Amino acid sequence: MKKHDAIVIGAGHNGITNAAFLAKAGMDVLLVEKNEWIGGAAVSRNLHEDWIYSNCSYVCSLLRPEIYRALDLARYGLQVVPYGGSVTMTEDGDYLASYTDEDASRRELMRHSPRDADATHRFERDIMRQCRFIRQFLLRTAPDPTSFKPRDLMELLHIGREFWALGEETIYDTMRFYTMSIAEFLDEYFEHPLIKASHCGSGIIGSAMGVMSPGTAYVLLHHAMGDVDGSAGAWGFARGGMGAITQAMHGCFADHGGTTLTGSGVAQILVKNGQVSGVALDNGDEHHADIVVSNMTLPRTFLECMDPRDLRPEFLEKCRNFKIRGSSGKLNIALEGMPKFTALKGNRELMKADMHLIDSVERLERAYDDWKDGTWSRDPYIDMLIPSLTDPTMAPPGKHFMSVFVQYVPPKIRGRDWTDADRDGFRDTVLGQIEDYAPGFRDLIAHVEVRTPRELENEVGLTEGNIFQGELTMDQLLFNRPIPGYAQYRGPVKGLWMCGSSNHPGGGVMAAPGANAAREILADRRKPNTVPEGWLDD
Amino acid sequence: MKTFNIDSREHYRNKVFPSPFHERQAALNENREWSRWYDYLSVPAYTCSTMEYFAGRNTCGVFDLTPMTKHRITGPDALTFLNRLVTRDMTKVKPGRVGYSVWCDDRGQVIDDGTVFHLHEGDYRLCSQEHQIDWLLINARGFDVSVVEDTHDVAALALQGPTSCAVLKKMNLPEVESITPFGLKHFDFEGTQLTVSRTGYTGDLGYELWIDPDHAGVLWDRLFEAGELHGIQPMGSEALELLRIEAGFILAGEDFAPAMHTVRHRNTRSPFELGLGWLVDFDKPVFNGRRALLREKAEGSRYALVKLDIEDNKPAEHAYVYDTRGRNIGWVTSAMWSPSAKKNIALATVETPHGETGEKMKVEIYYQRELKWHRKMADAVVVRDAFWDPPRRRATPPADF
């Protein structure tokens, strides 16, 4: 059987990115995917009549522009279109909107609190300081702080120097920012409860923490550090759904001679004499290569797809302790018409925005208390979008696709597995909440796809349904991600590499882990580097 | 004429709204062009900014100041509050006087500059370039003081130029000519109070008029009636920009980056670095930035803001500045051909120790002739005084023309 230069497991955005950069360097790369379709969690699916769902990830901001350009994604059909701001509705029928126009946003904030409108400058300045600081590390490999290798020492020095360059005040603010809760952090800027609540969501999306949990201020940053066309913190839609991103990446990969096999997952990563030799698929086929790159989560790679005898027990223990608790679920809804949100009074522009229904910090925190107790939130936080208002390809004219991201949703129900009845109960909780804000909503529903952590794990392979392939807490960031000592994409077995979001810099459709892993592999094999450097903003 | 109901929050749903002078402005706005100044519509130029500029230097021009951010500061601690806020000594600004001020963060970096009007004993108006209510309320903690942003409650006009006093006298404002520079007086006017201050942003004889919005229209009408024979003209923001550069006044967001908006901390400036060291009074025991500024005074500043007199006549906007050996030492922040001084002038930021008066520099100017770009390394010299500073600016009583 033919031996490939490399096999990449999992055709999610990081897997394809990795494969594409390797292929661009002239390697013969085989990409294997368990599903019949590619895309992983960046996918567009046609599950009901003429509707297209972005049925996992649903918006785009973090995708690194350097990678966009290097893989020539526009040429392969990708178009990212910004959408209009966000809106948080209140229980008493009002709302707080944020617009793409700065003055309109300021006026809207002033409607609620003139002081907070002004404080927003201070807030945005400080968030931007953090974004600038962190962005430069996204397309770099983290150093090993315990190592004495020149490369690690230089990188540590680099981080230290950049940290120092922030200036005394900002250094202190940075240290506090990384260790505070989003609720406490916002208290230092704002006084209006609704304004605080509207900023809070970004601090918890995808994370197993509450808005009052220290560490959530950083999660806000993880959602703010992206941009659309240089407009920092802005989010957009991929035209045609999130699958358009992975399709374009795959176009690039195929164009550079890559081969893709779908429909059979990896049963085992094969190791011979302490060196990776290939993969055995579920269908019994074996494929061989000296390099195997896993885009699967850390636990799935090492606890499910490897022979434990090929790994050290301490390493396996660390994989078992990897924090990858799911906290979110999703409803993908086909609508026969436009829902009418009481608070929005028919304002179509606001319906194009990112819509939220939770209007207080306390409600958000209570939603988390339910998760801690092993149930989905009775009063959940939802992040709701109607992409079909912006992207005409998502639903037939006059009909709409609505993406409803929901938090919190636990990986298990009080310690046991999800059942279909749980799933329906969860669905009804969410639909009930939307109905409260948009009477008549349920009557518009043509089809609902419900995604709990169970579905996310089974279909996309996200362990415990964690959308970031591992929680974004201090123990799993930078040189700690995924586990200390293995933060440089190199696995514990010769020839085995990791390129998924379990690795630095983490989840979101960023493609940085895939690119970083490719850079490391190419350097290791003394191949020309095809991975771009980060663009610095000075 | 109030253009909206301030008590209802509904007006915030409009992105921008007309000033109380809007109808008058619209009637005169031949260009039909409007720009946005925070919440208000503002006129860039009514007919021709050059002619409006010359009205400001030769007769008088009227500029709508209403959109400028204004605050009312009252209460027993008003003075101590202000004294901690700004760098200058406010005890020296007596009732009926106005003080140009600058305020800093704890790092001694400039947040904004503006004017403080001591309207009555213990009753102040603070005008700023940027929104400041967040910072002012942070500052108010621990003081018995009320700080209210009242931008929408005060209509204001700037009347600037050599015939401005004559116009006001014709409006029968008793002893208006006795107001000294940076002085103010209150007058009964059409059943309300009109406050006139001898202040402005043009470096020439000029006044600013403050009134409640319901009387805005009548003020405008009376002003233009009185000014008819004195060459009164409405003036847009483009003309004002030319006037302020000639006067050597700095603009937030142009000549310095306000600290509250500045992400890269090295890009902010201290008062010393903006040439405003004369506004810093270390005899005050405490004010924001004092400790940092004391250190800066001892250790030296990083930058200096200079006025450049540049050879030739090609405006030096966005130009790099070099020392005579060709080393890049800074950049131009505002530049123009000065029609009054007949000089090519600029405000520039240069690294210290550069920036001494009389120092020679080079300015790299890019200019276009029929779409073709040219580059010129022009000689420039640092000058101390404003490019335009006529004696009539200070004379009291002012002459009629």
Added chain:
Amino acid sequence: MTEHVVIIGAGHNGLSCAAYLARGGMRVTVLEAAGQVGGAALTREFAPGYRVSAGAHLLYALDEGLRRELALDRYGLRMAADSLYTIALDPDGQFVSVANGALGGPGAAAADQEAMALYHRQMNRFADIVWGLKDQLPPRLGTTGRKDLFALGKLGLRIRRLGKNDMREFLRIAGINLYDVLQERFESELLKGALSLDGTLGTFLGPRSNNSVFCALHRFNQGRGYAIPAGGMGTVSVALDAAARAAGAKIRTGARVAGIDMEGDRVRGVTLEDGEQIAADLVVSNADPKTTFERLLGLRHVEAGFADRVHHLRTRGCVAKLHLALDDIPQFCGLDGEQRGQRLVVAPDLQYVEHAFNPAKYGEHSARPVMEISIPTVHDDTLAPAGKHVLSANVQWAPYDLKGGWDGAKDAFLDTCLDVLEEYAPGIRGLVSASELLTPADLEAEFGMTGGHWHHVELSLDSFFMLRPVPGSAQYAAPVNGLYLCGAGSHPGGGVMGCAGRNAARAVLAGAA
């Protein structure tokens, strides 16, 4: 003429600072509002014949060097008991004891023994890093000062010296929560519950809240266990008071400072509530930072950015103190005589603790609180009439800003506490002859600390070392000439330790030199 220093507050840090300053040759006057010294390190009567450590009740962090240097033992400091260990109470008597890394008691799981030894060893090593900082003047960051860089380098080196594996583990867990760490390592729910208290007691953190590992390290006293001074915690203060006097400090009680006086940009002294003015070259405040800057100095004397940081200090106390006068020793399920004198903990499992924490977030007290209990009369019979006993317990969560206020809620909460105690010590209700519950509001009123917060300022990674209490005063010198801080609000925080006072004295002496 030597410089005259006035110290506001004769808490243990104020006294320790006074002693060191006096020894450094300064003229020192300590002004204490209360009728006695000690602040929250105090023994007082709460019912006729019954005395108790009214604030802190267990000694675990008193700096040994300080104890030696100030010869506190010579001034009467003696331990009635030391090396006390923790017993995790269980209503069925299946308790677990944790003594210096060894598990005991009927509830101890065999599988946890080894894990406990490893945990103890690692936490000790990690705590060494945190404790190693407690004598240090926190460096400033982002500067080019050689001393600052050196201090950081030293910290880096200490972390490196842990060796590769421990260093990795330290960097992994230092910023996260105890819940995750305990779940990784232990099986017994009771043990995990009890250990989670190490990171959450006295803080606004639940076991799942990040930073709780750090708080546990801050408490981890190198395995020395807990001690009870003979005569209660007040003895520490009395000894410190004597040491300070012996060094030449003057200490006035009943002298409540109303304000710090300024002349120009420096302090000039203080004014007492009765109007008396006391001139001083330097003022050192043992009061919490909020009280110091907002009330005594006035925010108008500091710059606004600094004032804003002070304003946002988190000072919401969350522990109530329960004192019971008992007719007899209570029978805790499964415990025998000696065991009843240990540190007894009600924290049956992680979920219980987390549930006790949840309501605090919303300004409500726990429906079923966690407790840290001490019965000092087991070791010291001077505190109660012969044969009688005193029970002292930290109860949480009882947030300072209880919705609706504490006035109407206090009796019900006391009842809740007794209900919980009754489960673990059946019949205890019948033994109670008198009781006292001090809510954070009461602690604020009695000891003058804002929010009734033990640590003056929430102890957390975002308020530690160079961030404590706020940047701009983390090196003990306030941004006002002549004013210093020396209380628990400063590095290294609360607990009867004395380090903040000593460090402040060093900063003052260095500044004067």
